[in-house]
Amino acid sequence: MSxxxxxxxxQTLRRQIDAQVWLPGDKLPSLRESCKQSGLxxxxxxxxxxxxxxxxxxxxxxxxxYYVAPRQQVRRNHRTPQSLHTAEQIDVNDAIFDILKAAQxxxxxxxxxxxxxxxxxxxxxxxxxxASAVRRMSAHSATANLPPGNExxxxxxxxxxxxxxxxxxxxEIVITSGAMESLGLSLQxxxxxxxxxxxxxxxxxxxxxAIERRQLKAVAIPTDAGEGINLDALEEALETYPIKxxxxxxxxxxxxxxxxxxxxxxxxxxxxxQHNVAxxxxxxxxxxxxxxxxxxxxxxxxxxxxxxxxxxxxxxLAPGFRVGWxxxxxxxxxxxxxxxxxxxxxxxxxxxxLADFLQQGGYDTHLRRIRRQLEQRQMAMYHxxxxxxxxxxxxxxxxGGYFLWLDLGEQVDAVRLYQRxxxxxxxxxxxxxxAVEDRYRHCIRLNTSFExxxxxxxxxxxxxxxVADEVKRAD
Amino acid sequence: MSxxxxxxxxQTLRRQIDAQVWLPGDKLPSLRESCKQSGLxxxxxxxxxxxxxxxxxxxxxxxxxYYVAPRQQVRRNHRTPQSLHTAEQIDVNDAIFDILKAAQxxxxxxxxxxxxxxxxxxxxxxxxxxASAVRRMSAHSATANLPPGNExxxxxxxxxxxxxxxxxxxxEIVITSGAMESLGLSLQxxxxxxxxxxxxxxxxxxxxxAIERRQLKAVAIPTDAGEGINLDALEEALETYPIKxxxxxxxxxxxxxxxxxxxxxxxxxxxxxQHNVAxxxxxxxxxxxxxxxxxxxxxxxxxxxxxxxxxxxxxxLAPGFRVGWxxxxxxxxxxxxxxxxxxxxxxxxxxxxLADFLQQGGYDTHLRRIRRQLEQRQMAMYHxxxxxxxxxxxxxxxxGGYFLWLDLGEQVDAVRLYQRxxxxxxxxxxxxxxAVEDRYRHCIRLNTSFExxxxxxxxxxxxxxxVADEVKRAD
Numbered sequence: 001m002s003x004x005x006x007x008x009x010x011q012t013l014r015r016q017i018d019a020q021v022w023l024p025g026d027k028l029p030s031l032r033e034s035c036k037q038s039g040l041x042x043x044x045x046x047x048x049x050x051x052x053x054x055x056x057x058x059x060x061x062x063x064x065x066y067y068v069a070p071r072q073q074v075r076r077n078h079r080t081p082q083s084l085h086t087a088e089q090i091d092v093n094d095a096i097f098d099i100l101k102a103a104q105x106x107x108x109x110x111x112x113x114x115x116x117x118x119x120x121x122x123x124x125x126x127x128x129x130x131a132s133a134v135r136r137m138s139a140h141s142a143t144a145n146l147p148p149g150n151e152x153x154x155x156x157x158x159x160x161x162x163x164x165x166x167x168x169x170x171x172e173i174v175i176t177s178g179a180m181e182s183l184g185l186s187l188q189x190x191x192x193x194x195x196x197x198x199x200x201x202x203x204x205x206x207x208x209x210a211i212e213r214r215q216l217k218a219v220a221i222p223t224d225a226g227e228g229i230n231l232d233a234l235e236e237a238l239e240t241y242p243i244k245x246x247x248x249x250x251x252x253x254x255x256x257x258x259x260x261x262x263x264x265x266x267x268x269x270x271x272x273x274q275h276n277v278a279x280x281x282x283x284x285x286x287x288x289x290x291x292x293x294x295x296x297x298x299x300x301x302x303x304x305x306x307x308x309x310x311x312x313x314x315x316x317l318a319p320g321f322r323v324g325w326x327x328x329x330x331x332x333x334x335x336x337x338x339x340x341x342x343x344x345x346x347x348x349x350x351x352x353x354l355a356d357f358l359q360q361g362g363y364d365t366h367l368r369r370i371r372r373q374l375e376q377r378q379m380a381m382y383h384x385x386x387x388x389x390x391x392x393x394x395x396x397x398x399x400g401g402y403f404l405w406l407d408l409g410e411q412v413d414a415v416r417l418y419q420r421x422x423x424x425x426x427x428x429x430x431x432x433x434x435a436v437e438d439r440y441r442h443c444i445r446l447n448t449s450f451e452x453x454x455x456x457x458x459x460x461x462x463x464x465x466x467v468a469d470e471v472k473r474a475d
Numbered sequence: 476m477s478x479x480x481x482x483x484x485x486q487t488l489r490r491q492i493d494a495q496v497w498l499p500g501d502k503l504p505s506l507r508e509s510c511k512q513s514g515l516x517x518x519x520x521x522x523x524x525x526x527x528x529x530x531x532x533x534x535x536x537x538x539x540x541y542y543v544a545p546r547q548q549v550r551r552n553h554r555t556p557q558s559l560h561t562a563e564q565i566d567v568n569d570a571i572f573d574i575l576k577a578a579q580x581x582x583x584x585x586x587x588x589x590x591x592x593x594x595x596x597x598x599x600x601x602x603x604x605x606a607s608a609v610r611r612m613s614a615h616s617a618t619a620n621l622p623p624g625n626e627x628x629x630x631x632x633x634x635x636x637x638x639x640x641x642x643x644x645x646x647e648i649v650i651t652s653g654a655m656e657s658l659g660l661s662l663q664x665x666x667x668x669x670x671x672x673x674x675x676x677x678x679x680x681x682x683x684x685a686i687e688r689r690q691l692k693a694v695a696i697p698t699d700a701g702e703g704i705n706l707d708a709l710e711e712a713l714e715t716y717p718i719k720x721x722x723x724x725x726x727x728x729x730x731x732x733x734x735x736x737x738x739x740x741x742x743x744x745x746x747x748x749q750h751n752v753a754x755x756x757x758x759x760x761x762x763x764x765x766x767x768x769x770x771x772x773x774x775x776x777x778x779x780x781x782x783x784x785x786x787x788x789x790x791x792l793a794p795g796f797r798v799g800w801x802x803x804x805x806x807x808x809x810x811x812x813x814x815x816x817x818x819x820x821x822x823x824x825x826x827x828x829l830a831d832f833l834q835q836g837g838y839d840t841h842l843r844r845i846r847r848q849l850e851q852r853q854m855a856m857y858h859x860x861x862x863x864x865x866x867x868x869x870x871x872x873x874x875g876g877y878f879l880w881l882d883l884g885e886q887v888d889a890v891r892l893y894q895r896x897x898x899x900x901x902x903x904x905x906x907x908x909x910a911v912e913d914r915y916r917h918c919i920r921l922n923t924s925f926e927x928x929x930x931x932x933x934x935x936x937x938x939x940x941x942v943a944d945e946v947k948r949a950d
Binding site for chain 2 (some may be wrong): 012038138179210323338
């Protein structure tokens with residue numbers, strides 16, 4: 001029987017090596033450990049190891065143990081860009097997932113990505129702040145920074161509100177794992193399943209997903225790439241449906257890039273107040289403005305404490321940290337309770353590091369630099385599009401952020417374009433991602449945050465050719 | 476008009492100082508900044524600052540600017556322990572929130588807390604790993620560590636499964652923001668609102684909350700502090716209700732502390748397989764065993780890939796990091812999709828730090844030390860309870876973890892006891908937190924992880940006196 005047992009053990013180990021539990025060069029558990037764990041005799045385990053050694057899977061090193069054999073360096077399988085299930089009915093989930101995954105693949109130009117170019121951020125200074133935070137961490141940091149989150153960080157954020165003339169007390173702020181969590185928690189606080197909410201059309205796909213998860217009914221308010229949300233349509237919706245909350249972006253809307261004028265912001269807040277409807281304001285791109293002044297959030301006019309202002313450091317300072325917040329006013333405590341029962345709290349070391357970074361100063365210097373870079377890159381891509389794409393393609397130039405929204409004309413199928421471009425190593429975000437209804441099949445969103453180099457230029461050229469080809473086909 | 480304007484500005488600033496947006500000693504925005512932001516003239520702003528200065532709220536420092544005046548050091552308001560809304564009907568949410576908050580209050584002995592004593596963890600070594608991780612972070616770390624999460628960390632976790640003889644490939648593991656997130660995502664993947672799930676009674680309150688949030692129907696299976704879950708009752712439930720998933724703890728169950736025998740674990744998995752029901756296994760305390768060997772998870776016998784094994788580093792290594800995982804097998808990709816749309820990913824620096832810590836070795840040495848400490852502390856509190864509490868009180872000694880579950884006898888109201896104890900600076904977790912039905916009103920859970928010093932001893936003495944008093948009252 002011991003023959004089959006050692007073969008079984010060898011098979012198990014080989015499966016683990018194949019599954020990359022152990023990589024080439026990794027030390028395997030010692031014979032003694034393996035005996036203890038498997039309950040097999042030393043002889044059986046030794047036979048298994050020797051079998052694997054004879055087959056070249058592992059090697060023994062005298063006085064050290066057994067190691068996974070070095071292999072011919074196999075190039076890691078890059079995920080072949082996958083076509084969507086059908087061209088007929090795009091599954092928003094699948095497409096988003098593919099696009100987010102493509103952002104991880106160095107072989108794909110990620111123009112469909114929602115992430116800003118990672119090289120834009122002050123990596124060394126963030127590292128210093130993290131190192132400094134670590135030195136100041138105590139045993140009690142874990143419980144001391146439970147929701148609502150690190151006190152210094154909340155105070156720094158409140159000070160930035162104060163500098164804009166907006167009164168938000170540190171106690172009204174809850175630190176979260178990125179803005180996505182603060183938006184989701186806000187939606188949970190304001191609604192019950194079955195409730196109606198108003199959103200923009202097109203809208204951030206994260207909003208669509210959150211609404212679906214919460215089993216809400218949504219009214220999509222037409223939103224224009226130049227003018228932003230149609231307020232007459234919003235008023236009509238508020239009069240027609242028992243809407244419990246709105247979820248909107250007033251600055252550099254995703255995917256359109258548009259911002260509301262000051263007058264329109266005031267009218268929007270007045271309309272919501274008149275109907276006594278709470279607002280979830282997604283304002284994650286607000287720091288990335290190109291004009292002289294920071295655009296004001298809708299929160300500015302929140303005299304009734306009905307606006308939950310959500311933002312983060314993920315787009316403008318530290319993408320991988322996953323730290324966001326919501327200025328939740330009267331809802332702050334209910335947000336905390338939900339957070340305690342879903343993720344407990346944001347990670348402590350990164351909260352401390354961001355507080356350190358903000359206290360050290362230099363955040364505004366960084367922001368000025370990144371704004372200038374983003375503006376230059378946006379302009380470069382914009383000009384390339386204007387000169388290379390068919391004249392039938394329309395695009396509005398936003399005043400901040402890093403998205404361009406292209407209307408390719410009714411005859412172009414953006415989903416097919418997405419598939420064709422991905423097959424050639426370029427990802428784009430088809431308009432179908434940004435609405436439940438099939439209204440933006442001829443639109444795409446492009447990410448302009450990347451350095452305008454020949455790779456980017458080639459990608460835009462490729463897209464221009466594909467679009468021209470789609471237009472020609474349709475004729 | 477300028478009189479009222481400068482007074483208004485002064486009022487705004489004073490409100491911000493009161494709300495601790497600016498702390499004593501903080502530098503206020505410069506006159507120039509303040510002009511720009513408020514749109515007021517330099518003279519108006521200066522008048523406002525001078526008014527505040529004359530009232531002692533702020534001080535000016537030549538060539539530097541205005542600062543919030545140092546105040547008589549007011550002792551920060553410690554939250555007065557609050558009584559529950561009514562003694563009649565305890566709101567689980569409120570009580571949990573109060574207890575978690577009490578864990579942050581240094582004036583309260585947090586025996587009701589779910590958090591392990593923060594001084595148990597290798598703070599300096601974690602700090603070194605974080606510093607080392609920071610040095611290795613690149614611009615691309617943010618996107619490279621999107622779900623399923625850091626590859627090295629997933630491999631380290633897979634290796635620990637392998638060392639237990641459990642086959643889990645790194646690709647089946649998804650890194651999350653603590654186990655709470657992995658449990659919640661697992662529940663979302665396995666169920667739709669309205670579905671039935673089976674849970675233990677009593678159960679971890681996080682499970683009750685997640686089930687409520689997902690709008691599920693729950694069957695609570697009687698679970699004994701000595702023997703664990705009643706499998707006959709589970710079988711009956713599976714035959715009676717269309718149960719879609721179970722959510723259970725087989726090792727050091729929270730709140731009971733009990734573990735299932737090997738035979739019972741095998742029978743449990745067989746029953747679930749027979750009924751084709753998926754299992755969410757919450758195994759966060761498994762590393763904290765006092766016996767010779769690590770207890771096996773139910774996942775061990777998961778031949779049908781129907782067990783989602785959730786765990787974390789929060790109880791045994793790094794509480795504030797908020798890093799957990801789920802070994803989700805065939806469900807791994809669906810978990811990732813949900814995560815991308817809720818928190819996007821776990822924080823990157825802490826993922827890298829934990830990978831570094833695990834690769835450096837020494838985790839098992841740390842675990843051996845913490846297990847010994849927890850066992851000693853548990854024994855000390857247990858002996859004190861046995862000698863001080865009325866003989867009518869029963870308590871079972873678990874073989875790991877850091878909870879003791881006390882049955883105080885039917886005549887004791889644990890909610891009133893909780894209120895009385897909190898008023899004297901000791902928090903406990905009343906049994907009512909751990910079930911939807913009002914079945915454990917005479918039980919409490921105590922946290923045994925704290926150093927057994929005179930403070931802890933006094934707290935247990937106080938509880939013993941209060942319990943004796945409650946018993947006497949009832950007679």
